[in-house]
Amino acid sequence: MTLILGVETSCDETAVAVVEADGAGRLRARANVVASQVAMHRAYGGVFPEVAARMHVETIHAVAREALQRAEVPPAQLDAIAVTHGPGLAGSLLVGVNFAKGLALAWEKPLIGVNHLEGHIYSLWLSDHAESLRFPALCLLISGGHTELVLVRGHGDYRLLGGTLDDAVGEAFDKVARVLGLGYPGGPAIERAARDGDPRAYAFARADLGEARPYAFSFSGIKTAVMRAVQPQPAYGKRARGEEALREGNLRSDVNIADAAASFQAAAVEMLIAPTLRAAQDYPVSAIWLAGGVSANQYLRAQLAARTALPVYAPPLALCTDNAAMIAAAGYFRYAAGQRDSLALDVQPMLPLA
Ligand code: KG4
Numbered sequence: 356m357t358l359i360l361g362v363e364t365s366c367d368e369t370a371v372a373v374v375e376a377d378g379a380g381r382l383r384a385r386a387n388v389v390a391s392q393v394a395m396h397r398a399y400g401g402v403f404p405e406v407a408a409r410m411h412v413e414t415i416h417a418v419a420r421e422a423l424q425r426a427e428v429p430p431a432q433l434d435a436i437a438v439t440h441g442p443g444l445a446g447s448l449l450v451g452v453n454f455a456k457g458l459a460l461a462w463e464k465p466l467i468g469v470n471h472l473e474g475h476i477y478s479l480w481l482s483d484h485a486e487s488l489r490f491p492a493l494c495l496l497i498s499g500g501h502t503e504l505v506l507v508r509g510h511g512d513y514r515l516l517g518g519t520l521d522d523a524v525g526e527a528f529d530k531v532a533r534v535l536g537l538g539y540p541g542g543p544a545i546e547r548a549a550r551d552g553d554p555r556a557y558a559f560a561r562a563d564l565g566e567a568r569p570y571a572f573s574f575s576g577i578k579t580a581v582m583r584a585v586q587p588q589p590a591y592g593k594r595a596r597g598e599e600a601l602r603e604g605n606l607r608s609d610v611n612i613a614d615a616a617a618s619f620q621a622a623a624v625e626m627l628i629a630p631t632l633r634a635a636q637d638y639p640v641s642a643i644w645l646a647g648g649v650s651a652n653q654y655l656r657a658q659l660a661a662r663t664a665l666p667v668y669a670p671p672l673a674l675c676t677d678n679a680a681m682i683a684a685a686g687y688f689r690y691a692a693g694q695r696d697s698l699a700l701d702v703q704p705m706l707p708l709a
């Protein structure tokens with residue numbers, strides 16, 4: 356049995372987890388503690404980096420203590436400490452990396468740096484269908500900061516097929532939710548509002564990126580299209596811009612919020628699915644994997660599963676958004692492959708997956 360402590364502070368969740376791997380490499384989270392800063396960032400309508408870093412400093416000790424207690428694992432029994440060292444907010448990453456280094460030094464355990472995006476992929480190993488996962492697979496990695504199609508050829512072996520040319524899909528959900536007055540974080544709020552709406556009520560333009568970029572995504576156009584459709588027309592002069600345009604709930608009186616949410620969700624999901632199905636045809640993959648915060652979206656899961664003969668696998672709902680169990684899971688495979696990082700491990704805010 357191998358026990359890995361995972362630490363995650365790349366954005367607005369302070370998270371520590373303990374993951375156990377049995378002799379056959381089957382993973383199970385013994386504890387998964389997430390202290391969310393969402394309530395605090397709601398006041399700003401998004402993540403405020405300096406505040407996020409400060410809050411990580413304030414909570415990480417208590418979160419780690421609770422994870423170890425819940426897991427009933429004394430530090431001496433741990434085999435390694437895995438920590439997200441990128442990509443993410445520099446100040447936030449620093450808190451987790453320095454904390455993990457301190458533990459590794461004090462407890463004399465190996466330190467393993469993990470890529471946050473790889474962590475999202477490994478959240479699939481903590482699901483019920485972990486034993487059905489086979490390489491190569493096509494992973495649609497969708498979060499607040501990333502929208503990427505990844506060919507997963509083996510453990511730690513990735514080829515980036517395409518990504519977003521502008522906004523990440525989660526960012527589009529968050530901004531559209533803000534425009535519709537649905538609050539932060541926007542993804543779950545849009546999904547909830549959309550249940551009572553008609554996805555054909557509004558026709559939001561979809562980006563056509565052409566044949567030259569079959570696996571690319573673009574979400575800035577649809578965000579603007581929603582704003583145009585729901586915000587008051589200016590009597591004269593220019594449209595609202597920047598912060599004013601994003602003012603919460605500044606809507607025309609005839610706007611049906613549920614219809615707008617459903618129409619946006621349907622269009623955004625279609626924009627995710629089309630390149631994914633194309634890549635699944637072009638590459639001989641065993642399955643389509645979903646990972647990242649937006650993979651919690653049930654409408655997306657259902658639409659994708661209905662349109663492909665391949666199995667579609669997604670993480671357990673609680674592990675779609677940021678958590679440390681996924682970092683410990685990725686850390687386990689890196690540990691098993693022999694990776695050991697020195698105390699010189701640095702944060703890499705722009706760390707690529709491949
Ligand atoms: O992976 P994650 O927790 O953080 C990043 O690494 O970015 O993803 C957060 C993103 C947010 O943009 C949030 O609105 C979105 O995931 N999200 C969803 C849903 N749940 C979370 N988007 C659509 N539908 C959901 N149910």
Ligand code: ZN
Nearest residue numbers: 498648676677
């Ligand atoms: Zn994430």
